[in-house]
Amino acid sequence: MRDKTISNITEYIGICNDLINSGFFAFRGQCCSLWSLEPGIMRKVRRTFAGIGEGGLLFRLSVDHALELVRKAKVSGHFAENEPDLSILASLQHYGAATPLLDFSYDPLVALYFACLPHDESAVESDGKVFCINYPHQMRSHSSPLRPINDPSRINLDSTLEDASRYIWYWKTPEYLCRRSERQQSVFIFGWGLYWKYDTNKLIDELNVLVISAETKKSILNELNLSHGISEQTLFPDVYGFSHSNSHDKMIKHYSSEELYDKGEEQWRDGSPEWAAEYYKMAYTKNPNWIEARCKSALSLNCIGEQDKALTLINASMDTLGRNWKLLLCRSIIDCTGDKDWRVDMREAKAVADTENERSEFEAYLYEYGALLCVKTGITSR
Structure with missing residues (x-):
């Protein structure tokens, strides 16, 4: 230049x-x-x-x-x-x-x-x-x-x-x-x-x-x-x-956490887990107690081979929000992807879900995000 x-x-x-x-x-x-x-x-x-x-x-x-x-x-x-x-x-x-x-x-x-x-x-x-x-x-x-x-x-x-x-x-x-x-x-x-x-x-x-x-x-x-x-x-x-009204010195309206989450869902359905992870992250950044957004961000990261980042997110979420069955199941799925021991978290997640009468939601998570676990646990159809 x-x-x-x-x-x-x-x-x-x-x-x-x-x-x-x-x-x-x-x-x-x-x-x-x-x-x-x-x-x-x-x-x-x-x-x-x-x-x-x-x-x-x-x-x-x-x-x-x-x-x-x-x-x-x-x-x-x-x-x-x-x-x-x-x-x-x-x-x-x-x-x-x-x-x-x-x-x-x-x-x-x-x-x-x-x-x-x-x-x-x-x-x-x-x-x-x-x-x-x-x-x-x-x-x-x-x-x-x-x-x-x-x-x-x-x-x-x-x-x-x-x-x-x-x-x-x-x-x-x-x-x-x-x-x-x-x-x-x-x-x-x-x-x-x-x-x-x-x-x-x-x-x-x-x-x-x-x-x-x-x-x-x-x-x-x-x-x-x-x-x-x-x-x-x-x-x-x-x-x-x-x-x-649309000039560069006017702020774009801030998306709500729900809107950001929906964008994550859209990116996931479109086969773009890398973008899904980012939108889910923005959703739980706005709403730190939203376990669903945290889980799906971690599972999206897992899908693109970022197991370490996914585990870090899940572990930090457990420290803050407790041993929720969704977090336990997510960690089990991520550990299974990395050939680590996944059984303890899996058993605890299932037990917590049964206690909370959320077994069907538990299985829906497993079907959508844990194909490898479905094989290992013997679950093949809904």
Whole structure:
């Protein structure tokens, strides 16, 4: 990544003209030089679920929220019935909603405007940055993850967002989409930063980065307005309250423990125990006395080979909540998977369940999660 500090518009225009003459560039301005290339929806999810879950879960939550955002937009009455999902996201992005999209512009002065906006009115000003990408060059490279979108109506948003873990999608927004899109000469890129397990270092290393010093921001904004007609009024000709209510500084509603548990159940049924374990964990984090969520998180971990983590969770749960038959049965199942002695816990679990008249629920657990134990105990059918 090549960084160069800019102190005035004349210097900036000269460098951008040289870049444009050597290729076909798009530009993105960010008002804080410390920020990575990360879409608003990821920042929103990070802030809402701070301290809960792993990185991969943040990706999953980002995808879930993006799909929910489009669903709400479709029933809001702001869009045509047949409006493509990607067009809806683009419109919402321009009006301030937090989406998976990253705005770039063909106009380097538009990017400069955003780079010069104040980072924090109440704090010491930060340098800004303009990221410059030669995207046709990237698309010609077989090793590049960058992929074009030519027809948004043919895009399945669910699978495309999932593919953000492997590809970086590029889409030039049509001028008819909205006045902001036309004025800002927009192009969208998404996938960047949404799933950091994908190695995008090669693409990022080929970016040109122009740093706008903090002390020159105000004078550059003034010159952009007076000499180039670029200001908030010209770049933002209209506003929708719906999009504002979904901007990145608005918190996502916190899911209840029941809703998180239901998401775990859904992931388990869909054959994704790794995600099920995380959602169950979030459920019992909100409701620490929920034995069912603890058990199912442990059993999901066991299913993906994380026996040590599963046993640690069950043992800690017993220390806190006592020798509940579900916890005992879970530990028996986990020990059986690891070829450890499972019989003592199994006998105690069955005895406790019988005492509490919960034998049928006991057997249901055994059928669903303890296939190996079913064989060893001789239980083959309900």
